[in-house]
Amino acid sequence: MKKAREAFRFFEREHLKELTGLRASTVRELAGVLKTVPDSVVYYHTHRFLEEHHFLTPEPASDFAIWVSDTLGDEVLGEKLANIDAFEFPTLEALRERTVNVIEGHLVAGGDSRRAPDGREFHFVKSVSVVMPTPYLARDLREFVDVLRKLSLGSLAFHFFEARLRLGRPTNDFSAWFEGSLGEQELAAQVARFDPYYRTLEGTRSLLIQLIERRLRQGSRTTSP
Amino acid sequence: MVQNVNSTFSGGGVAEILTRMVPLLCQLGVDARWSVIKGDGAFFEVTKKLHNGLHGQEVVISDEDARAFQETSRSNIENLRVLGDIMVVHDPQPVALIDSTEAAGRTWIWRCHIDVSRPSVPAWEFIRPWVEKYDAAVFSAPAFARPLPVRQFLISPSIDPLSDKNRELPPETVDAVLVKYDIPRDKPLIVQISRFDYLKDPLGVIEAFKLVKRSAACRLVLAGGTAADDPWSDRVLRDVRLKAEGDPDIHVVLMPQGSDLDVNALQRAATIVVQKSLKEGFGLTVTEALWKGKPVVASAVGGITLQVKDKLTGLLCHGIEGTAYSIRQLLGNPEYASWLGQNGREHVRHNFLITRHLRDYLLLFLALGHPEDVVYLS
Numbered sequence: 001m002k003k004a005r006e007a008f009r010f011f012e013r014e015h016l017k018e019l020t021g022l023r024a025s026t027v028r029e030l031a032g033v034l035k036t037v038p039d040s041v042v043y044y045h046t047h048r049f050l051e052e053h054h055f056l057t058p059e060p061a062s063d064f065a066i067w068v069s070d071t072l073g074d075e076v077l078g079e080k081l082a083n084i085d086a087f088e089f090p091t092l093e094a095l096r097e098r099t100v101n102v103i104e105g106h107l108v109a110g111g112d113s114r115r116a117p118d119g120r121e122f123h124f125v126k127s128v129s130v131v132m133p134t135p136y137l138a139r140d141l142r143e144f145v146d147v148l149r150k151l152s153l154g155s156l157a158f159h160f161f162e163a164r165l166r167l168g169r170p171t172n173d174f175s176a177w178f179e180g181s182l183g184e185q186e187l188a189a190q191v192a193r194f195d196p197y198y199r200t201l202e203g204t205r206s207l208l209i210q211l212i213e214r215r216l217r218q219g220s221r222t223t224s225p
Numbered sequence: 226m227v228q229n230v231n232s233t234f235s236g237g238g239v240a241e242i243l244t245r246m247v248p249l250l251c252q253l254g255v256d257a258r259w260s261v262i263k264g265d266g267a268f269f270e271v272t273k274k275l276h277n278g279l280h281g282q283e284v285v286i287s288d289e290d291a292r293a294f295q296e297t298s299r300s301n302i303e304n305l306r307v308l309g310d311i312m313v314v315h316d317p318q319p320v321a322l323i324d325s326t327e328a329a330g331r332t333w334i335w336r337c338h339i340d341v342s343r344p345s346v347p348a349w350e351f352i353r354p355w356v357e358k359y360d361a362a363v364f365s366a367p368a369f370a371r372p373l374p375v376r377q378f379l380i381s382p383s384i385d386p387l388s389d390k391n392r393e394l395p396p397e398t399v400d401a402v403l404v405k406y407d408i409p410r411d412k413p414l415i416v417q418i419s420r421f422d423y424l425k426d427p428l429g430v431i432e433a434f435k436l437v438k439r440s441a442a443c444r445l446v447l448a449g450g451t452a453a454d455d456p457w458s459d460r461v462l463r464d465v466r467l468k469a470e471g472d473p474d475i476h477v478v479l480m481p482q483g484s485d486l487d488v489n490a491l492q493r494a495a496t497i498v499v500q501k502s503l504k505e506g507f508g509l510t511v512t513e514a515l516w517k518g519k520p521v522v523a524s525a526v527g528g529i530t531l532q533v534k535d536k537l538t539g540l541l542c543h544g545i546e547g548t549a550y551s552i553r554q555l556l557g558n559p560e561y562a563s564w565l566g567q568n569g570r571e572h573v574r575h576n577f578l579i580t581r582h583l584r585d586y587l588l589l590f591l592a593l594g595h596p597e598d599v600v601y602l603s
Contacts, residue, residue: 014588016380017379017380018378018379119368125379126598128588128599129599131599
């Protein structure tokens with residue numbers, strides 16, 4: 001089995017929710033505030049549902065989509081926002097820009113007549129992440145998949161979502177290690193292509209395990225006499 | 226050292242959380258303490274008024290009220306030893322402790338358990354000058370954030386799944402509690418467990434129940450106790466008993482402090498758990514019911530909306546008719562009710578158990594020393 005040039009260190013990530021005190025009652029206000037808030041607010045509202053409700057069936061990851069549909073009753077705009085796939089964006093700034101553009105395009109077309117009832121405004125929250133090393137290290141794919149099975153979902157989210165979108169890394173941490181340290185280009189590409197936003201986090205974990213186990217089986221066939 | 230300060234060792238959600246949280250923090254190696262301020266009847270009348278005002282009820286804080294609050298606060302400042310490196314002050318009653326001469330050099334956190342989304346102006350303006358002196362404020366729902374010059378955090382309260390109120394119970398224990406309170410099991414049980422408080426709207430629950438009863442046989446159990454710092458609960462209990470009079474299907478149960486096993490049993494016996502609060506900081510009784518896999522019908526107020534995702538982990542309602550409609554819907558569709566209950570339990574498992582709460586507090590203590598959005602620990 002191939003040994004990595006550099007072991008993969010798994011990190012744990014916990015996050016605390018910081019309240020900004022900013023709120024919106026209409027989509028115009030939503031877009032207006034969204035333009036001004038830090039990236040950590042954009043991250044929170046595009047990943048909260050995935051992280052807090054990961055045991056449920058997948059729902060739109062975007063709080064903006066859920067609020068516009070469920071509270072304002074604007075299902076057309078809600079659909080458009082739900083269809084913005086965070087996976088397609090290299091940065092949170094790009095994701096924010098797209099979200100604002102979709103809202104503003106909708107406003108130009110149809111106005112802004114809907115207002116959230118009292119008490120159901122959109123409240124902007126910031127995610128404060130605390131990242132710390134775990135004792136888990138992997139030097140090859142077998143060790144990696146063994147850790148993956150017991151990894152916390154926060155850690156999975158950190159290496160998969162945050163590393164790319166919040167820390168500005170070119171791809172998720174797993175793909176980077178498969179390619180850079182193990183020379184597993186194909187596996188790296190498969191994992192990098194895989195869109196986790198339409199699955200629960202447990203679903204993402206299962207799929208990753210499947211991909212790696214398949215690669216391990218292929219590897220053992222090619223090395224057997 | 227982390228020192229928590231509130232106004233009572235027993236009764237209500239704050240005391241309940243601290244009873245479990247402080248020993249667990251200690252077990253994790255944090256030197257955690259819990260102190261309680263003292264106050265007389267006049268002080269707690271004012272703090273109850275403040276509590277209701279912060280929840281949104283129109284109140285007037287008279288000069289006499291202000292004097293009573295300030296005098297008792299001064300006495301508490303003199304008598305309560307401020308020891309913590311981190312002081313966690315819960316709710317408005319002890320808020321003025323920040324004026325202690327020993328305040329400097331410590332981190333002060335105001336932990337507000339109240340729904341302050343739309344406070345009455347006099348109540349908020351009365352406590353605001355103290356709140357602004359803290360290093361951070363912690364609220365239970367995003368809507369509670371206030372325009373404040375200090376950092377504000379969202380930390381949901383929690384339940385302890387191993388406590389007497391939440392642990393698994395054998396069916397015989399549940400049956401015995403029903404016998405003890407003379408509640409037959411001949412019909413589905415609709416249960417609301419809450420302190421007797423107008424904000425929990427027990428009178429509205431009775432009205433909703435009467436609407437349900439027109440088409441479905443069921444019983445209503447309104448069970449709760451009183452809190453040492455709530456001088457109004459006797460009045461509420463009297464009104465509830467008056468409204469329930471003459472209906473043998475309504476059971477009003479006054480439980481003494483320490484009836485945790487009985488609460489647990491009543492929640493487990495429930496067919497549906499209701500929490501029809503008019504205002505709610507968080508609603509731990511909802512958390513308890515969800516943890517027991519019960520279908521919940523609850524008002525869309527305060528922290529309840531964090532727990533009950535409508536039609537996913539329970540049903541949200543906005544008034545008496547909505548409450549009645551939702552109860553009927555669940556009575557008529559037990560499989561749907563059961564599905565909601567199971568989702569609710571999972572939601573609590575992941576987000577509202579005390580382990581998550583402990584983690585949030587530790588993160589908060591860390592975050593206060595780091596202004597950045599991503600904090601790396603080596």
